[in-house]
Structure formats: structure tokens, C-alpha cells
Amino acid sequence: MMSTSRKIFAECLGTALLLAVVIGSGIMGESLAGGNTAIALLGNTLATGAGLVVLITIFGPISGAHFNPVVTLMFAVRREIGISLALAYIAAQVVGALAGVYLAHEMFGQALLQVSTKLREGPNLAFSEGIATFGLVATILGCIRFKPDFTPIAVGLYITSAYWFTSSTSFANPAVTLARSLSNSFAGIAPHSVPGFIAAQFAGAGLGVVVFSWLFYAPPTLTPSHASEEP
Numbered sequence: 001m002m003s004t005s006r007k008i009f010a011e012c013l014g015t016a017l018l019l020a021v022v023i024g025s026g027i028m029g030e031s032l033a034g035g036n037t038a039i040a041l042l043g044n045t046l047a048t049g050a051g052l053v054v055l056i057t058i059f060g061p062i063s064g065a066h067f068n069p070v071v072t073l074m075f076a077v078r079r080e081i082g083i084s085l086a087l088a089y090i091a092a093q094v095v096g097a098l099a100g101v102y103l104a105h106e107m108f109g110q111a112l113l114q115v116s117t118k119l120r121e122g123p124n125l126a127f128s129e130g131i132a133t134f135g136l137v138a139t140i141l142g143c144i145r146f147k148p149d150f151t152p153i154a155v156g157l158y159i160t161s162a163y164w165f166t167s168s169t170s171f172a173n174p175a176v177t178l179a180r181s182l183s184n185s186f187a188g189i190a191p192h193s194v195p196g197f198i199a200a201q202f203a204g205a206g207l208g209v210v211v212f213s214w215l216f217y218a219p220p221t222l223t224p225s226h227a228s229e230e231p
Helices: 004-032 037-063 069-077 083-107 123-146 148-165 174-180 191-215
Strands: none
Touching: 004 037, 004 083, 004 174, 037 148, 069 083, 069 123, 069 174, 069 191, 083 174, 123 148, 123 191, 174 191
């Protein structure tokens, strides 16, 4: 059984590494793409999806590898994690996300403190974030119900695809969204655009929890003693 401190640290470190992947691959992709946005996005996408598979695999046995406040709240609503631990996870995720941005900036010799100027506005982008997060909840709950060992790969594959099938390029994570507003790089988002993204993410996650908790519902298995009491 992992200690609470190890769980919280794993969430912080894992989220930091995730943001280092997201921001770092965005900077690298843009610098090598020669102005071709599609190539830059492809590099950003593949690195993020692959990074997620690895990070969830190694941190999952410690903390569950949420790296995402809406995922943590989902488990809290389902009573699979206590509220005090959930709040500690969320705080660790936000701190880790900010640290990951600074790690990426340092690796590429950029100014540590930045503010993004990349506007991501419009109801279609907010709607995309809701859909992206709804699908992420479906992926996680579906794997928990039917194939738990496949979760790291499924989440990595889903985010890889969602980068391309959503107009917002699938942030699907409030901590990631907030942190990306502090990087004026390819993966950034202007602070003015952050509230709409985060509101849509929570809405999509809430709907996902309702829909997929019902759809994937598993009736409790009767023990032999209880089964014998059935008429």
C-alpha cells in the first residue's frame, strides 16, 4: 500500500513530466516544421500520446496516474477516492503542471516566465473541449470496466486521435489548460481563453460520468451464501 505522500508526489511529478512533454514537443515540432503547422501538430501529438502511455504505466500503480483534476473529481464522485485526498491530488496536479512548463522552457533555453498570446476562442472550440473530455471519461471508465490493463495505451491512443478530431486539439484537462497559458509557444493558450475551455471540460466530464457510469454499470456479484437465499 502506497503512502499518501507518495501518491501526492506521484501526481505532482507525473503531471510535471506530462507538461514537459506537451510544451517541449510543441516547441521542438514548431522549430523543425519550417512553418508547416500540420507537421508541428503531428510531432506534438505523437510525443504527447506516447508520453501518456509511459507516464500512466509507471505512475498508475502508485497514485492511479490521474494527472487531471476532472479525472480526480470523477473518482471522488464515484467514491473511489476520498475528498481530502482528491483535493490534495488536484493541488499537486496544478503545481506539477506549472513546474512542467518551466522545465520545458529551461530545456529549450527560453524565458521561464511567459504568457501565451495564442487565442483559442469561439463556441466551437469550447464544444470541442466538452466532447474531448467526455470521450476521455468514456475511455477511462470503459477500460476500468472491461480491460483495466489496457488503460495506459487506450488513454494515449485516445488523446492522440483527439488532437486531430477536435478543433481545440483536445486539452481535456484543467491543470494542463491553466499551465499552457503560461507558455507563449506552439502549445500555448491565451489566459483569456482559459475559462471557457475549463468550463467546457468540467461540463463534458460531468456528462461523461453520468452517461458512462450508467452504460458500464456492473451489477454486484452475489456471493454463494447470498445466492442461496434467492427465491
